[in-house]
Amino acid sequence: MTAQEIHDSLKAKFGEAVLEAKLDAPQPWIKVDPQQLYDAAVFLRETADLAFDYCSCVSGVDYNDGKLGAVYHLFSMVHKHKIVIKAIVPKETPHVRSTADVWAGANWHEREAFDMVGIVFDGHPDLRRILTPDDYPGHPLRKDFQVPEFYNGMKVPY
Amino acid sequence: MLNELKTLPTNYVTTPGEIHTSTGKTLRTDEMIINMGPQHPSTHGVLRLEIVVDGEIVVDVIPHIGYLHRCFEKHAEYMTNYQQVIPYADRMDYLASMNNDWAYALTIERLLKIEVPQRVEYIRVIMAELQRIASHLIAVGTFGIDMGAFTPFLWAFRDRERILDLFEMTCGARLLYNYIWIGGLSHDLPKGFVEKAKEFCTYFRPKLKEFNDLLTFNEIFIKRTANVGVLPKDVAINYACSGPVLRASGVDWDLRRDDPYGVYNKIAWEVQTGKGEMGTVGDVWDRFIVKVREMEQSVRIIEQALAGLPEGNVQAALPKRIRPDAGEMYVRTESPRGELGFYIISDGTGSPYRLKARAPAFVNLSVVPAISRGCMIADLVAIVGSVDIVLGEVDR
Numbered sequence: 001m002t003a004q005e006i007h008d009s010l011k012a013k014f015g016e017a018v019l020e021a022k023l024d025a026p027q028p029w030i031k032v033d034p035q036q037l038y039d040a041a042v043f044l045r046e047t048a049d050l051a052f053d054y055c056s057c058v059s060g061v062d063y064n065d066g067k068l069g070a071v072y073h074l075f076s077m078v079h080k081h082k083i084v085i086k087a088i089v090p091k092e093t094p095h096v097r098s099t100a101d102v103w104a105g106a107n108w109h110e111r112e113a114f115d116m117v118g119i120v121f122d123g124h125p126d127l128r129r130i131l132t133p134d135d136y137p138g139h140p141l142r143k144d145f146q147v148p149e150f151y152n153g154m155k156v157p158y
Numbered sequence: 159m160l161n162e163l164k165t166l167p168t169n170y171v172t173t174p175g176e177i178h179t180s181t182g183k184t185l186r187t188d189e190m191i192i193n194m195g196p197q198h199p200s201t202h203g204v205l206r207l208e209i210v211v212d213g214e215i216v217v218d219v220i221p222h223i224g225y226l227h228r229c230f231e232k233h234a235e236y237m238t239n240y241q242q243v244i245p246y247a248d249r250m251d252y253l254a255s256m257n258n259d260w261a262y263a264l265t266i267e268r269l270l271k272i273e274v275p276q277r278v279e280y281i282r283v284i285m286a287e288l289q290r291i292a293s294h295l296i297a298v299g300t301f302g303i304d305m306g307a308f309t310p311f312l313w314a315f316r317d318r319e320r321i322l323d324l325f326e327m328t329c330g331a332r333l334l335y336n337y338i339w340i341g342g343l344s345h346d347l348p349k350g351f352v353e354k355a356k357e358f359c360t361y362f363r364p365k366l367k368e369f370n371d372l373l374t375f376n377e378i379f380i381k382r383t384a385n386v387g388v389l390p391k392d393v394a395i396n397y398a399c400s401g402p403v404l405r406a407s408g409v410d411w412d413l414r415r416d417d418p419y420g421v422y423n424k425i426a427w428e429v430q431t432g433k434g435e436m437g438t439v440g441d442v443w444d445r446f447i448v449k450v451r452e453m454e455q456s457v458r459i460i461e462q463a464l465a466g467l468p469e470g471n472v473q474a475a476l477p478k479r480i481r482p483d484a485g486e487m488y489v490r491t492e493s494p495r496g497e498l499g500f501y502i503i504s505d506g507t508g509s510p511y512r513l514k515a516r517a518p519a520f521v522n523l524s525v526v527p528a529i530s531r532g533c534m535i536a537d538l539v540a541i542v543g544s545v546d547i548v549l550g551e552v553d554r
Contacts, residue, residue: 103396
């Protein structure tokens with residue numbers, strides 16, 4: 001399926017929840033309503049024509065305009081097509097429904113996005129920090145992150 | 159003192175009948191938590207496995223990673239130009255630096271929409287495949303140690319040494335090369351490299367057979383690995399496993415062939431998959447044999463690439479300052495451990511706005527709990543070894 005067809009079938013199912021798309025980009029992406037992301041993920045995985053069964057990568061991004069994004073790079077082992085799905089959330093309430101029970105491969109990526117950028121994946125089976133220590137202050141890959149002067153009594157800037 | 163105690167993690171507070179794992183599960187009275195690592199030889203680095211055991215049987219495994227976190231992605235954002243990221247990419251998967259460099263350089267080249275000269279493509283394939291053999295040699299060698307066989311490890315390192323000599327001859331470094339640059343290579347191959355590399359190929363083929371005779375088809379080894387840690391096909395895909403781990407589960411999938419880059423499509427070679435010869439498809443032995451057979455294929459690729467190596471330039475024409483247009487790109491390549499992807503967002507300045515590395519070992523490690531529930535502790539060592547993790551890449 002081409003990106004256009006994938007977009008059309010998503011649009012037919014979810015209508016207004018498909019917010020925006022850039023299908024002429026080198027890697028076409030579709031922006032969906034974060035509230036509907038989980039349903040879209042189930043749809044993308046379960047529909048026979050789409051069959052996106054392989055979640056390559058989930059990246060958390062801070063767009064530095066008060067918004068955070070979870071970017072899903074999806075691929076279908078059955079049809080060998082791919083698409084990028086984006087869910088953009090405001091920084092104050094960065095909540096996305098987790099897709100970890102749709103694609104088990106998204107589990108650790110979502111934990112990393114939570115750890116690094118601070119997107120909260122609701123319904124995630126195990127949303128703990130993954131790379132930084134459990135008591136680490138803040139989310140390091142946010143653009144407004146300030147390195148703390150002291151961490152557990154150790155001076156940080158050297 | 160009391161305050162300090164209160165801040166301890168809950169799983170260390172031993173109120174009778176109330177012991178939790180760090181995921182919040184309460185233990186039954188006959189269960190126990192054992193920590194394997196972070197300093198345990200069979201974890202291949204600083205990985206801590208929190209194991210819930212019932213006697214010898216593993217009830218649950220909770221991997222704890224991050225001990226080697228070096229803020230690679232944060233560093234990349236703070237570089238003054240794109241080239242400066244390459245040494246950091248080197249250090250991600252320190253056993254396969256060439257492949258990391260290539261993946262990163264390829265992403266930037268696709269962002270810049272530039273083609274590299276044919277000679278560069280061929281040299282990159284040669285380097286990446288040599289590196290794949292070196293990396294797989296460590297993987298199968300150390301896996302031998304995990305299973306209690308010390309000699310194969312020494313044999314594997316002896317052969318790897320020859321590859322490192324080739325790399326040293328090329329760029330002076332033996333582990334972290336900084337050889338593949340954006341738009342080309344840091345410099346051309348040295349005199350005599352082609353002959354030396356050909357020599358290595360003829361040397362290595364019989365050694366691989368020796369290795370198989372010593373370890374792969376050893377009955378004790380087979381008994382120890384066959385039917386252990388079976389990863390079914392659908393689970394492997396669902397967990398987004400890649401590389402030898404995915405192929406061992408019977409999925410005929412290799413990015414070198416299926417999402418081609420470099421000149422792999424001009425070269426004849428075969429994707430190796432697990433067939434369950436000694437037990438079930440996707441068991442530990444399959445994951446092991448896939449790596450061994452891939453080394454054989456890599457030798458084939460290197461020989462053909464050496465034969466077809468064209469003359470020419472080793473650096474494409476690049477602007478003095480690399481500033482890709484605003485946009486984003488996710489490029490995936492086949493590193494020895496699987497799908498190594500870089501997702502880079504450019505905002506038109508001289509350094510990446512956001513760089514995310516999709517490390518294959520990170521994702522492959524996440525499947526370990528799913529396939530080790532119900533096995534013995536000793537088998538867990540086999541499973542972790544067969545997944546072939548490099549913590550530098552897992553933690554980045």
